[in-house]
Amino acid sequence: MGLWDERVVPQMVRWACGHENVDRQRAKVVPRARGRVLEIGMGSGLNVPHYDPAHVTAVVGIEPSARLRADASRQAERAPMPVRVLDALAEALPVESESIDSVVVTYTLCTIPDPDAALAELRRVLAPGGAIHFVEHGLAPDESVQRMQRLLEPAWRRLAGGCHLSRDTPALLERHGFELTELDTMYLPGPRFLNFNSWGSARPG
DSSP states (O other), rough: HIIIIIIIHHHHHHHHHHHHHHHHHHHHHHHEEEEEEEEEEOSSSSTTTOOOTTTEEOOOOEOOHHHHHHHHHHHHHHHOOEEEEEOOOOTTTOOOOTTTEEEEEOOOTTSSHHHHHHHHHHHHHHHEEEEEEEEEOOSSHHHHHHHHHHHHHHHHHTTTOOOOSOHHHHHHHTTTEEEEEHHHHEEESTTTTOOOOEEEEEEEE
């Protein structure tokens, strides 16, 4: 990991993911989690205050960045339910099969190097009846915005820690056999190439 990815990217993530528009998106999705929760890409722990302690028994968070993991651990100490933060990758989860009731993914699938491997892992760890609850930015519906996303994506990935502008999260989920039980989309305020959001829930088909 280079100096840029080690020191600058975590600061960018803290700033971008802590924006009030993004936090409102988290508030639409995270409270849906139930039972034992696995959070992929926990970042600095911004989802922790949104979990409903009446319905969540424990949270296991995966975060490969040491700097962000330290922030998330401080959030975990203040949580009203047990929260553990692990140094691991979504493509190789240190979690038992069929042991997770809810997976929470917020603004993470855009950055995972191998989303196909990660989604296969999520299918593995979900218990029968379990669900993924997600919010992501990604491929816009407008062709002019798509062209800009694809034009900017190579440079954006290098600057933003591997973040892809044009990943289609709902299509990825369906390709891996998940059934979208709820899906909403919208542009958040700001640059359209960056701010097309999709969010909802999905269950293994």
